[in-house]
Amino acid sequence: MNIRLVIFSGIVMAGIGSVFGLAMSHIAAKPYQCCGVVSVHNDVGYSQSRHPQAYTVGGAMMGFVAGSVLEALRQAELEHKHN
Numbered sequence: 001m002n003i004r005l006v007i008f009s010g011i012v013m014a015g016i017g018s019v020f021g022l023a024m025s026h027i028a029a030k031p032y033q034c035c036g037v038v039s040v041h042n043d044v045g046y047s048q049s050r051h052p053q054a055y056t057v058g059g060a061m062m063g064f065v066a067g068s069v070l071e072a073l074r075q076a077e078l079e080h081k082h083n
Contacts (some may be wrong), residue, residue, distance in 0.1 A: 001075045010068035016058045017063020027057035 013067025021059025
């Protein structure tokens with residue numbers, strides 16, 4: 001099994017997963033409400049994403065695991081066919 005290829009596949013999928021996590025953070029943003037009780041201290045004038053860093057890290061971790069596992073399974077299948 002080529003461990004470098006497994007790690008590379010995990011890193012590529014981690015990058016894709018982090019972008020997916022940022023997208024999920026943007027989708028889960030709080031809607032801006034203009035007419036409620038708003039204090040000036042908390043009002044930034046636009047909707048904010050909920051914990052974008054947590055979504056990004058979570059997506060990257062899941063992407064790394066998924067990419068590494070899929071590549072390891074692919075290589076194990078190739079080794080099994082050759083034996």
